[in-house]
Amino acid sequence: MNASLDVGRLRLLREVDLRGSIAAAAREVGLTPSAVSQQLTILEREAGTPLLDRSSRGVLLTGAGQALVARARSILQLLEEARADLDRLTGELSGHVRIGTVASAAAALVSTAAIRLAAEHVALELTVTVAEPARSIDQLLNGDLDIAVVDVYDGVPVPMPDYLLATDLCTEPLVVVSAVGALPGRGEVTLSELSGASWVMPPLDAACGQAVRFACRAEGFEPQVRWETDDMLLLVRAVSAGHGIAVLPRLAVADNVAEIEIRPLAGPGMSRRLLALTRTSSQDRPIIRAALDELVKATG
Incomplete structure (x- = not known):
């Protein structure tokens, strides 16, 4: 036997x-x-x-x-x-919570949530890994992460199994980023007005890079990408230096590293949603709920 x-x-x-x-x-x-x-x-x-x-x-x-x-x-x-x-029955608020997140949310939301969690729940240990949504979702499904903060852009669907639970964090517009004085006027800018411009853009395998390229093609032109990087600090510096313009989510614009202009994108506008994903099997753990609550508060 x-x-x-x-x-x-x-x-x-x-x-x-x-x-x-x-x-x-x-x-x-x-x-x-x-x-x-x-x-x-x-x-x-x-x-x-x-x-x-x-x-x-x-x-x-x-x-x-x-x-x-x-x-x-x-x-x-x-x-x-x-x-x-x-x-849940014992109200246990100690243990390890592992978060995977896109870079812009790490800086704007996750850092704030981590500081509050450390202050309010001293027995809770938090680790953060920056990764693109596809990798974070894989790690979440494999049990290597407890929460995945991902972004979803207009026109770029993200497949999510039904045993993942999504918590909406925020929806934000994409904006036009340029060197100071590089674009005429001061108001909104349409994508079609940028058809002849040089571009600084995230790569095609990044969700933002896909979304902006698809939107440009829908307006009838192929963007002339001169600089391609997923480093947001380098991207903003390249724009500031006059290498091209960019269209980015507002939270991804590191406007403290170089002098730039930020203009609204006129219709058809573009937006992205930030979501916090968890497995349905772990969503009710108090430490997971505490982390999710702080992420939601950080958007306010």
């Missing part, structure tokens, strides 16, 4: 599936590769069948390993829900 399956070893098997190797899984959980390998060998003995196909090129999950990982995900989700139930 086979032994019962150990949850900790199931978690290790899931990490190997997520990371692609025993070494990467070991780094993630803070163990040595040999220790992880030994634990997985014990798990195979408990399961009564090989779970990993080991070779000189690495490891792959066998059919039994893949089936067991699928079950492990459900088991770990149930355990997370149980933890949330217990924390």
Whole structure:
């Protein structure tokens, strides 16, 4: 008769599936590769069948390993829900909250929320990672993050599984950013008026870069991108130096690093939404709710 399956070893098997190797899984959980390998060998003995196909090129999950990982995900989700139930009943406000966020929200919202959380909940430990939405959502789904602060632009949908819960933080307009005196007048500017301009723009794999390019094409022109960067400080400096104009969310404009002009974008205007995503299995944990509440307050 086979032994019962150990949850900790199931978690290790899931990490190997997520990371692609025993070494990467070991780094993630803070163990040595040999220790992880030994634990997985014990798990195979408990399961009564090989779970990993080991070779000189690495490891792959066998059919039994893949089936067991699928079950492990459900088991770990149930355990997370149980933890949330217990924390809610006891009002526990201690532990570790991991937030992934887009850079502009990190500076404008997450930093403020982190300061308040540290002051009000001294037993709560917070770590923040800056990443594009696709990466943050993957990490949230894999259990590497507890909250993902993502941005959603007009015309650039972000796929979100139904087992993620979205909390609206704010909606803000995109604005035109230029060197001082580079554009005529002082009022609103339409995209079509910028068709002949040089542009400084985030790359195409960034949501803002996609949204602005799509909007320009909808107005009948291809933007002439002269500088391309996802570093908002460098982007503003490049605009200030006269290398081109930019269209950005207002919170992403680092107007304290260089002298620039900011003008409203006339219709059809563009906007972006900032959302805080959580897993439905962890949304009721008091420490997650406390972090979400502070993020919402920071938008005010």
